[in-house]
Each structure stands twice: as C-alpha cells, then as structure tokens.
Amino acid sequence: MTVASKTRAPVRPLSKQRLRLWIRLLRASRSIEAELRDRLRTEFSITLPQFDVMAALARYEAGINMTELSRMLMVSNGNVTGIIDRLAADRLVLRQAPANDRRSYIVRLTPKGAAQFAIVAKAHESWVDELLAGFDEAEAEALIEQLGGLAATGMKEREL
Amino acid sequence: MTVASKTRAPVRPLSKQRLRLWIRLLRASRSIEAELRDRLRTEFSITLPQFDVMAALARYEAGINMTELSRMLMVSNGNVTGIIDRLAADRLVLRQAPANDRRSYIVRLTPKGAAQFAIVAKAHESWVDELLAGFDEAEAEALIEQLGGLAATGMKEREL
DNA sequence: CGGAAATGCTTCAGGCCTAAAATATTTATA
DNA sequence: TATAAATATTTTAGGCCTGAAGCATTTCCG
Numbered sequence: 001m002t003v004a005s006k007t008r009a010p011v012r013p014l015s016k017q018r019l020r021l022w023i024r025l026l027r028a029s030r031s032i033e034a035e036l037r038d039r040l041r042t043e044f045s046i047t048l049p050q051f052d053v054m055a056a057l058a059r060y061e062a063g064i065n066m067t068e069l070s071r072m073l074m075v076s077n078g079n080v081t082g083i084i085d086r087l088a089a090d091r092l093v094l095r096q097a098p099a100n101d102r103r104s105y106i107v108r109l110t111p112k113g114a115a116q117f118a119i120v121a122k123a124h125e126s127w128v129d130e131l132l133a134g135f136d137e138a139e140a141e142a143l144i145e146q147l148g149g150l151a152a153t154g155m156k157e158r159e160l
Numbered sequence: 161m162t163v164a165s166k167t168r169a170p171v172r173p174l175s176k177q178r179l180r181l182w183i184r185l186l187r188a189s190r191s192i193e194a195e196l197r198d199r200l201r202t203e204f205s206i207t208l209p210q211f212d213v214m215a216a217l218a219r220y221e222a223g224i225n226m227t228e229l230s231r232m233l234m235v236s237n238g239n240v241t242g243i244i245d246r247l248a249a250d251r252l253v254l255r256q257a258p259a260n261d262r263r264s265y266i267v268r269l270t271p272k273g274a275a276q277f278a279i280v281a282k283a284h285e286s287w288v289d290e291l292l293a294g295f296d297e298a299e300a301e302a303l304i305e306q307l308g309g310l311a312a313t314g315m316k317e318r319e320l
Numbered sequence: 321c322g323g324a325a326a327t328g329c330t331t332c333a334g335g336c337c338t339a340a341a342a343t344a345t346t347t348a349t350a
Numbered sequence: 351t352a353t354a355a356a357t358a359t360t361t362t363a364g365g366c367c368t369g370a371a372g373c374a375t376t377t378c379c380g
Contacts, residue, residue, distance in 0.1 A: 015289040021300045022288045028310040029189035103328045103375045128182045129175040134309050140181045149294050150188040263345045263358040
C-alpha cells in the first residue's frame with residue numbers, strides 16, 4: 001500500500017456516515033412519534049405533548065413546579081404554560097400555591113387525570129412495544145446504552 | 161427451577177425495556193435537533209424546517225412538486241406551503257408552473273438559494289460530525305442498519 | 321436595611337405542524 | 351361526453367414551540 005493510497009480520503013468519509021446516521025435517527029424518531037400522535041388523537045383525543053406532561057406528572061404524586069417540568073420535557077418554559085392551561089381546562093391537572101414561594105406553584109394530576117393517564121399509558125406502552133417489536137431484549141439494551149451518551153455531548157450545560 | 165419461577169413475569173418486561181428505548185431515542189433526537197436548530201438560527205438566521213426543505217430541493221436540481229416534497233420530509237402537505245412561502249419571500253426558492261398540469265408546480269432553489277445552501281450544509285455536516293463524535297465508522301454503520309427497519313414496521317403504508 | 325441580581329412564571333410575536341375543508345384541475349369511467 | 355373520482359394545492363382552526371421581554375417575588379450582599 002502506497003502512502004498516497006493511505007492518505008487518500010475514504011469513499012464515504014466518517015462525517016458523511018454520521019450525517020446518514022443522524023438522518024436515520026431523525027426519521028425513525030419522527031415516524032414513531034407521528035404514529036403515536038395519531039393513535040393518541042384518534043383513540044383518546046389527547047395530544048402527544050399533553051401525554052408527555054401527564055407522564056412527567058405521574059412520576060411525582062406530590063407535584064412539581066413549572067420549571068422542573070419544562071426541564072424534564074426539554075421544552076421551553078413558556079411552552080409548558082399553554083399545555084398546562086389546556087390540561088387544567090379539562091380538569092386533568094391542577095395548580096397549587098405552595099406556602100413558601102409565591103412566585104411558583106406546584107402542578108399535580110387530579111384524580112381524574114391520574115385515572116385517565118393510567119389507561120392511556122397502558123395503551124401507549126403496548127403501542128411502543130408493537131412499534132419496536134424488531135428489537136429483542138439484548139438489542140434494546142445495547143441501543144439504550146449507545147444512545148445514552150448522545151444527549152450529553154456537545155450540548156448546552158444542563159444538569160442532567 | 162420450578163414451573164412457577166419459569167412463568168413468573170421478568171423483573172423488567174420487554175415492553176418496559178422497549179419503552180425505555182423509545183424514550184432514549186426521542187431524547188437523543190430532540191437534543192441533537194435542538195442544538196442544530198439553535199446553531200442554524202444564531203449563525204445563519206435560518207430555521208431547521210427551512211434547512212430541511214432546502215436540503216431536499218438541493219437533491220433535485222430540476223425541482224420537485226409540493227407533494228413529493230412533503231412526502232420526503234414526512235410532514236403534511238399544508239405545512240410545506242408555509243415554509244416555501246417564507247423561502248420564496250427571501251428569494252431562496254421559486255415556483256415554476258409546468259406546462260402539462262395546472263394543478264401543481266415545480267419548486268426549485270434559486271441560484272442564491274443553492275449558493276447559500278452549500279455554505280450552510282457544510283457547517284451543518286460538521287456540527288453533526290461533532291455531535292455524533294461518539295460513533296465510529298462501525299458503530300454508525302450498525303446503528304444505521306438497526307434504525308433502518310424502524311420507519312417501515314407498523315407504520316401506515318408508505319411507498320418508502 | 322435596601323438595592324441588585326436571580327428566580328419562576330406568563331405573555332408576545334413569529335414560525336411550525338396537523339387534520340379537515342375548500343378549490344381547481346385532471347383522469348377514469350359509465 | 352358527462353360526471354364521478356382522484357390528485358395537487360391552499361386555507362383554516364387549533365395546538366405546539368421558541369426566544370425575548372415583562373412582571374412579581376425572593377435572595378444575595380454591600
């Protein structure tokens with residue numbers, strides 16, 4: 001092998017390969033997202049962002065404040081306001097004023113919200129199970145591991 | 161090993177594992193997307209959807225129609241209308257009426273649009289290269305392969 | 321103490337996105 | 351050929367999303 005052939009650029013440079021990977025990742029996530037969005041809408045008349053918020057709240061029975069919520073969901077602060085407004089209008093969540101800090105408040109699922117979430121979450125899990133049926137235990141585990149590092153690298157500093 | 165222990169549900173059922181995978185996939189793709197969106201905005205004053213449209217058009221020098229465009233991008237038909245409107249207002253794309261079908265038209269990059277896209281695409285590729293630096297050639301290839309099947313399974317029938 | 325900085329949230333303007341309805345044109349078919 | 355069905359696009363109503371500006375409250379610190 002000559003020096004020239006050693007230093008020649010590869011047919012498919014790594015940067016192009018990573019670009020292809022990014023496009024695949026994006027398409028995969030978008031198509032799954034679209035499918036879930038569609039089923040949530042037609043079967044439960046709920047939007048995906050609303051479901052995401054309820055899922056976050058379901059993990060904190062005592063409730064959390066708006067900033068924590070927006071950090072968990074990786075969306076802007078102002079965005080959460082609108083989603084909570086709509087959920088509150090449907091009596092699925094409520095805002096509670098804590099005693100110690102009058103700037104913020106705690107958001108919680110109502111009993112109605114928790115009951116409805118339990119039903120929707122069950123369906124949601126089975127849909128995901130169906131859509132990701134191509135991955136067995138080991139493949140899923142490996143992929144989770146590989147993707148885990150991604151969110152951290154090169155991103156804006158974020159505690160998580 | 162008893163029959164009871166054989167049939168007992170696993171500690172982490174596969175469906176839960178797949179759910180975790182989906183959440184990881186979503187978070188990874190969202191954080192990369194957010195980073196790209198931010199850089200496109202601050203460095204080139206362009207939105208990610210606008211970039212996506214230009215990238216699609218760059219592959220068809222002769223232009224394509226709105227429906228093909230929306231299928232490539234996996235977004236709704238009406239959505240593309242607005243994005244093209246804004247790009248056209250900036251003289252980055254143009255609409256051309258074909259002779260044979262007066263319902264549709266062909267969208268193309270203008271010379272200005274093509275020149276600008278070349279610059280932005282170069283930066284975009286280097287950003288992706290940086291953000292996915294954790295993946296070497298083999299890992300990227302494997303992941304591309306694994307993700308490839310995803311968009312197809314369980315989705316609405318779609319030619320691609 | 322008292323002002324400055326930080327924090328928590330909402331509002332605003334602008335853009336993205338969808339499903340469904342409306343319009344226009346073309347194609348298929350009775 | 352007439353008309354129905356299909357195709358291509360836009361419009362509309364409603365929700366999502368962001369960054370920046372604004373308001374209120376709390377905390378920091380001289």
